[in-house]
Amino acid sequence: MWFTSDNAAPVPPPVLAALTSVNEGFTKGYGADDPTLAVQTRLRTLFDAPEAVVHLVTTGTAANALALASLCPPWGAVFCHEAAHINTDECGAPEFYSNGAKLIPIAGPHARLAPEVLAASINATGESLHNVQRGALSLTNVTEAGTVYSATATAALAGVARAAGLPVHLDGARFCNAVAATGARPAALSWQAGVDVLSFGGTKNGLMGVEAVIFFDPAKAWEFELRRKRGGHLLSKGRYLAAQMLAMLDSDHWLTWAAHANRMAARLARGLAARGVTLTHPVEANILFPEWDAGTSARLRSEGAAFYDMPGADGREGARLVTSWATSEAEVARFLSLF
Amino acid sequence: MWFTSDNAAPVPPPVLAALTSVNEGFTKGYGADDPTLAVQTRLRTLFDAPEAVVHLVTTGTAANALALASLCPPWGAVFCHEAAHINTDECGAPEFYSNGAKLIPIAGPHARLAPEVLAASINATGESLHNVQRGALSLTNVTEAGTVYSATATAALAGVARAAGLPVHLDGARFCNAVAATGARPAALSWQAGVDVLSFGGTKNGLMGVEAVIFFDPAKAWEFELRRKRGGHLLSKGRYLAAQMLAMLDSDHWLTWAAHANRMAARLARGLAARGVTLTHPVEANILFPEWDAGTSARLRSEGAAFYDMPGADGREGARLVTSWATSEAEVARFLSLF
């Protein structure tokens, strides 16, 4: 009953198999290998984006920080939700990579931004020489609260940004879960909604540490490559990253693994609700935030459950539960049986 | 006949097997997993350094740049050979991670520094407010010319640095090859010779992309952790890096793979010399730099050899050949048969 994070799970068998398959003979280095080139082709197809440029890195933090540094100048403001991973969990990586850009944290229920609040925040960032300048918008889908932006919601927010002349980044560490949750096509949730650069996550969906940064507008892609190299994020043996990503893209695994995780979360949510447990946020993907009576967390842990504490409304005891491709129905059932 | 780089080779079977073995169940993230902890224990033992702190990253550039940023302030000078990887092949990563430290390139035959030349360079960097300040020494062993520093030579250079109050970093992307070449114990080639931080390379010795940064003095290790996180180099699924490193440390593979690479290089060197081919640098590890008549490179490539061009003395046509754990005797023989 491990619900700490989707990155606590092992990797699915096809990922291991792909590493074995690709481990044949000598090859070119630094991303000039065939599997890396194939990833670009595959993602262009998946996203209906024949001009997109794709680069692989090993962490979501690197994907986000490098992408934002390419979009936003050092004196720029990055508008984001106050709960955004870039704002709370990257130890200042965006500030570091951008040489000091300023994140503007914006509040909003369930970790979602509202277009009018975003617009107000952008407008409040003047254009005088004394302020940081308007730099970029960074969205997150699935959000940190486990909620999801629809294609329409994404387009509304991106539209606010673009109207102000700002490029749009999407932190899609759980983008596959968002696609599974909405049923939208990948293109609809990204570039068609106004996203310029997507951090397309593989790690939380089953890979060992592989994220694809997708530039739908290739103009900044060479700059990104230089930043990636300079950040120490260009691996010489690209094939081992690429093979994993290809394995995830094969046979619609990217979607089925994410859909499974979402389904397990929904099952947990329904079960908990049926047992009278309050959920702090709507459960729309693979994360849920139950609140319960004091002492419950300790009891659950003594039964073998693993999760992070996350106080609920009014400081009630609570938890964050995350499901993954590897979460089994049996685990879910056993967890629910503890209530 | 791939001799482009040791990173062009596939990974040895034990590395793949280790990934499979470690892919069991859920585990803690971000380096708190058991395999990551085991790596530290194993490297402490290998280096007779019970206080050492070990952190894994995926590239040598990250290892070097993060280590140097921890040792050298933004206004510091990093003394290094002009051919050092940090100076020529990292797209400014040390400058980026250190927030603008200045590399002081020093000449020296066969990519080796001489103590008196190093001392002169340090002395020429004044201590006035107007100059960059003396920051750190960065050595490389095996050097970019394929030569090796003995323990004595390392100690002489590190001694110059320490006498000037400078910490010492060692870029050991091919440290295993240096150990194999010298027969010295790992401790003798590192901390006992005055090295404070070692980039201990796994990638060029058979791993998919794993380097261990070893702080023999743990005082800076927490700062390094923050820099690594902030650089996007802390992987959530640490077990997959650690398992590879453990596989390399098992059964003395780290040494036998490197020794094999060195042996293949020596065989190439002897064969080429016997055929009248000049070598630009002494062949002491797994890299060699033959010079030959114009047209030879094209001919060799047409026969299936892969390598990088590297003009020799007086601009003669030449090449860089690198051997690896995967270079076979048959390949070597076939390559020599082309002369």
Place this chain on the structure above:
Amino acid sequence: MWFTSDNAAPVPPPVLAALTSVNEGFTKGYGADDPTLAVQTRLRTLFDAPEAVVHLVTTGTAANALALASLCPPWGAVFCHEAAHINTDECGAPEFYSNGAKLIPIAGPHARLAPEVLAASINATGESLHNVQRGALSLTNVTEAGTVYSATATAALAGVARAAGLPVHLDGARFCNAVAATGARPAALSWQAGVDVLSFGGTKNGLMGVEAVIFFDPAKAWEFELRRKRGGHLLSKGRYLAAQMLAMLDSDHWLTWAAHANRMAARLARGLAARGVTLTHPVEANILFPEWDAGTSARLRSEGAAFYDMPGADGREGARLVTSWATSEAEVARFLSLF
């Protein structure tokens, strides 16, 4: 009737006279001149701080950003009021100089921080590897709302910071006005209250562009010097900065000029209140924020008044008025006569 800012005023005659006096013969450069040394002696005496180290720069932004960069690591959080100049008016200078530290904006009425709110903000900044780390506290006195911290209030806030292990910076662009307002001794408002580094402003109190950064704890002063040089803020002809600062310190000008400015603000405040004009913030120093009926600003400007617009509560039309050493009683009277 110029009330745009205290930096819109000319400089007092003694400042000009001091430049003439000091313009004799040749002298050492880069701060080794006698007037620069005398400034340090004079400020040590004024602050009862015989160990303090003093460095001059030409702008408050430089003073603040360089001071904070010396106190807070790149991965640190700088706690400050959301209205702080460092947060709103320096185009990201603190982030730039610190290589990406993160400002944590904290709300509080009248631009003042409350100790318990500060403590909550510090506590909410965890100490995990994933967050930015607790870095420093930056206070501002006089605040951007024209309010003042007493010595007691300063000590309470600094105490919260120090209890959490954080150093304390004080942006004293209008520190002289704060002394004049509180009647406290300079020491009581700074190091005795727990301030480690003070940006002691001269520019807004009548100098052409001179600020003294005072390190009460000299441990970081050399680092500051290197950062200042590297930031291009070490002037070769230090005597011309120092002479101005000495002129301000002579004959208690620093206090009388500031007290005059405060008095003019109080007179404006009383006069406006008597005429039924609401003031958004308490008037405690030399800044006031009146609100008035729509159209008033245009009318006042047509009569020759200069000031910045500053909407009041509920978006009412309003202004910011700043007085200075040069504000005359006649100007004040004339302005009030317009109501």
Place this chain on the structure above:
Amino acid sequence: MWFTSDNAAPVPPPVLAALTSVNEGFTKGYGADDPTLAVQTRLRTLFDAPEAVVHLVTTGTAANALALASLCPPWGAVFCHEAAHINTDECGAPEFYSNGAKLIPIAGPHARLAPEVLAASINATGESLHNVQRGALSLTNVTEAGTVYSATATAALAGVARAAGLPVHLDGARFCNAVAATGARPAALSWQAGVDVLSFGGTKNGLMGVEAVIFFDPAKAWEFELRRKRGGHLLSKGRYLAAQMLAMLDSDHWLTWAAHANRMAARLARGLAARGVTLTHPVEANILFPEWDAGTSARLRSEGAAFYDMPGADGREGARLVTSWATSEAEVARFLSLF
């Protein structure tokens, strides 16, 4: 007999007078004042450059580092002479402001670059992802050896840079002396020769600390403004910088002060040569480098001469002498009388 530096001199009377003149009434801040606008007009005229954008800063280091940061990306190489001030005397300011650009020091007699050596250095900086990229050329005129580039020589070097796609910066801390030395028009020594941005020095020619950064191509000027603000180099009371610069531009003072300094240096050079003193570099502007027998420096100092030690060829005892607008014929004569 102060020959330490041209920045050791007092300022000429017209500079002081200008400060008094401009100290009237209230004015706009942050460069929106009339004198600052007038400086731009005057420099556009002086340089026959009606589109040029001019910004003032207080130090040459700030001028150079901010200009280079605007021209060269963080991953760029700045080609410069190894003796360049940016390389040796700015404590890493260019690296800091550019977020880690790499200075490529190039040798050349008398601190001058040769076009073919520059071209070779540029060519040796590959365009692969692994290297820093070609960024910018930075020239210095007058050079650190006191030699001068003619308009033709400047054009030849700038031509090499532009052919490689590089923008050209000119460190003109002593640009006025170069104009005086060559008799060339300012335009001919700058934009007509291919210079994109000029650091036009006022400080070494008599101002208290004022340098004009002139963007002949205004495309980058707004970025420069943001960098300047963020660097803490935008003074609120711009009139006091501008007034000094205007005073220097009035009545051809800029030229006559520099010409005087050059003349005093030439007189020293002739006198020393007549007395058998060797000069290390040709004396073309206001700096000279005599070599003499051991013990001479101490003797001269005991007679009241001030200068910096600068060992000559083969380590002989030597000095650097700098003349200025304030160097008198009597001082020169007295110094020569000591030989």
